Amino acid sequence: MVTENTGTTDFDWRTFLLRWSGEWADALPDDEVRDADDEAARRSRWLGLPPASEERIAAMEERLGRRMPPSYRSFLRVTDGWRHAGGFVWLLAGTADARWHDNESGLADLFEEYLEEDAEPEERREAGVWRRGLQLDVESDATYVLLDPEDVDEDGEWAVWTWASWRADAPERYRSFRAFMEAMFREFHSLRACRTDGVPEFVNATTRELDARVEEARGDALRGDWERALKKLDEAKGYGRPRAEGLGDQIRRLLGLTYMAYFRELVTDPRYASELLPPLVAEHASASHDDNVLTFHLRGADETLMSRARATLEQVRADTYRYTAPGPFGEAVERARELAGRGDTDQAWRALIDALPLWQPLGPDHLAPLGWVADPLLGPLLTPERSREFLSTPRGGRPGRTPSPTPGLDPPGLDWLADRDLGTVRGGYRFVLVEGVTPEDLPSRLGDEDARDAGLGTPTTIWDARHRQLRGTGGMSSSGSADRPVMVVGRAGDDWSFAFDGRPDPFDPERFVSPAASASAGTRAVVVWADLSGRCDEPFFHLSVARDGVEEYAFTYAEGELRRTGDVTPALSPDGFFTSAGAATEAERPLLRAVAEHFGVRLPRHALLNGRLHTLVSRSWTRPPKDGEAVFMWGTLG
Known part of the structure; x- marks a missing residue:
């Protein structure tokens, strides 16, 4: 089973870590050079070490002067340390190697230097973790992993903070040691799923389970249960599963969450170009003048698709892009464009939404019509409330419950x-x-x-x-x-x-x-x-x-x-x-x-x-000046 952090301390570490170890071992190429410890881990299908006894844990706590948080303590009872926690921590500390960080990295000085005088207590506490934190990384790729004894939740769990010198991101926080390890399992999966350099096909119990959830999510989305669908897709995306990001980005784009919604892998598929290229191009046109950025997001596209993208970009910038769709939904699109062009935006929206159940996807990875959001007449019809109505409407021949109509946006009168x-x-x-x-x-x-x-x-x-x-x-x-x-x-x-x-x-x-x-x-x-x-x-x-x-x-x-x-x-x-x-x-x-x-x-x-x-x-609303009459010269673009 794919784990889900429920926030409780009752967690089956052994089953979780055995699955991780076995999937790690199966993902190794036969000809990959390994050190003796990694080879032993591959043969034994175990990335851990022998479990720590209660006496060793107690001795560690006496040495450090603190009782360890519950999830780290229960982890130690299963394995006294861990190899390959994600892609960049090669050895995680057990009872012997955990130690107080005491600003060994110098990060406390760095983060405290940039604190404003009126910084909130929370900001000061975050900067101070590099002085008080318990360091768990023993061998890593310039990555620090610290347990914070002053960031404790209602279950007694200490937050985990990580920082890597080669990442531009700020330090990342996990609510507990368990949450950190689950994130590292996802990171392991995501990195392996992206490798194409001769490694074995990455298929195992976890990937099969997640891919099944992706397919379930597709059905959920077409039935109008977009919230359940997005939850499943985001979980699978965290593991690097193909399809998950491209499908989830379609929902996110309709919700207005345009940042980082690039429809990866799907946008370069010619089947979906008519629907996915326009919103991607429109977002680029509104946010950037560097068209190399668009080329980067379309990496892998052939010249035919790139030519289509450039043509669409010109149309979007000139406000001449016009969305079309096949079948009855396409007929409704034309009615909606005519209504929107006359200012009847409420009627235009109803024309679109009433025809949505008749819409059919262009392929198995298409969740909703999207190209219309780039149309200069149709795009402004979308609001946060309407986006939820749109996503909640069953379509593609799937049964589901029709949502309540959103209220109109135009008040009567003047x-x-x-x-x-x-x-x-x-x-x-x-x-x-x-x-x-x-x-x-x-x-x-x-x-x-x-x-x-x-x-x-x-x-x-x-x-x-x-x-x-x-x-x-x-x-x-x-x-x-x-x-x-x-x-x-x-x-x-x-x-x-x-x-x-x-x-x-x-x-x-x-x-x-x-x-x-x-x-x-x-x-x-x-x-x-x-x-x-x-x-x-x-x-x-x-x-x-x-x-x-x-x-x-x-x-x-x-x-x-x-x-x-x-x-x-x-x-x-x-x-x-x-x-x-x-x-x-x-x-x-x-x-x-x-x-x-x-x-x-x-x-x-x-x-x-x-x-x-x-x-x-319009013809002039102002008569010409008479002889000697003062003329006001209006000259501002503001």
Whole structure:
């Protein structure tokens, strides 16, 4: 049986160590040069020494002045020392060789030097282990193994600390001597499993048991029991079992644990390239500009796969990568992309998750569709809660319990724009709502001449949309003040579309020209431009409503004054919101709620804050300056 540390002191050391010894002996090549002790251990199939008597253990404790922790004490009763504890400790101390370390390594000086003055007691205790610890390594590859008499748990177990000069890692802690030895058994397995230099095939009772668990984990994952699957896979990964890491990385990647999730061995298999390359490439693109790193993670790939990886990387960096999949799930992917591109991210998610039971793996080592997380429209749909729903959904023809749907991410209405913790925009926001049209119709109603001809631009974030415009104009509005914003567009409800600018130019009430009238030919249009949050020097709010190309009514609150035109509908009358100059900042949320209720509209929060939407370049919202009129030059990319 593969051992599992339960934290108790009742442990069958002899069975565990006999298995270790036998598997070590069987893994040795016949022609490997061995010293006499190793040869004797191979022949006897025993890496230990004779057991220590109670008298020897008592004498050791008297010499050291401390009673030994339970798991080390029970270990000594089975063997008075141990050879090859993992790959780098060649002899582990028994009763005669254990000794107080007393900073023999100088590590205490090293770690204490880097302690801050306000270091926590726990940090100081960890640095001090190199003075007080009991040294167990006798022969090693520059590796220290210390039992810590001041790091004791409720069972009386002392923690074990290890450090190796050739490792970049910090010292590693194990909760007990037993936990350390189990980790060294795993290390032995992991190192042997990776060897290909003519050693015998590494197959034994432990590997067969672990490989069976890997296959069980695959079934668990496809049934939606990802937590059980990941536990089994991580255990097998610790022993270096093939498949375990690549399978577990698929679960980890969907959980958002992208660090060190490289799908080893699987990512270079052409069967899985369409699903595993895109998320690996996308993570690389977000974290590194050195493409040699990607080459390293794809070592072993042939030139065909490397060429595909480079092409995918170019697409990911250009936001043009598009995920596709076969069968009914692929059809749902296309529906989800269309919905996400219009801002209907909640519906897009449901399209994906409802079709997931119809998905089929590309091969025996494929647990879930993954390529979609690199798609610029589909990837933002994933959240921590949704990742668990996705992984918990049965798929691949396996039966299982369907999880409860995660709540939608988009609140109704517009008043979420008033939330102060969103970091939505600096300088407010502005948007146009047009009734009875699709987002594809908006360039003809709102766009400048080029936009009307070109149609909608490629999906992007509201931040990149603004930066794209500023990079093209040297950091200023066109013509110094033309104010032609790059706006993201989408659906604003059942019968409305929107164009939204989250980083508008400064509001100039004297030169502002509402686009409501030009957008409303044959229908209705609503324009809102506001910042009542206190982020700007002077709070302001503008609303204008037009029908059939004519403005019906409008009002502007700016500089503490209200200006209005037309007969404002009572539900939106500014008198009910701007009751005093000091209350202006409190008017934003009620005003937005009133607009949403009156017109039956909403804006998709998740798509605007986290997703990508199609764009258009709007006609100017600002009239040209008159002769002698001052012009504000807006010029920041921040």
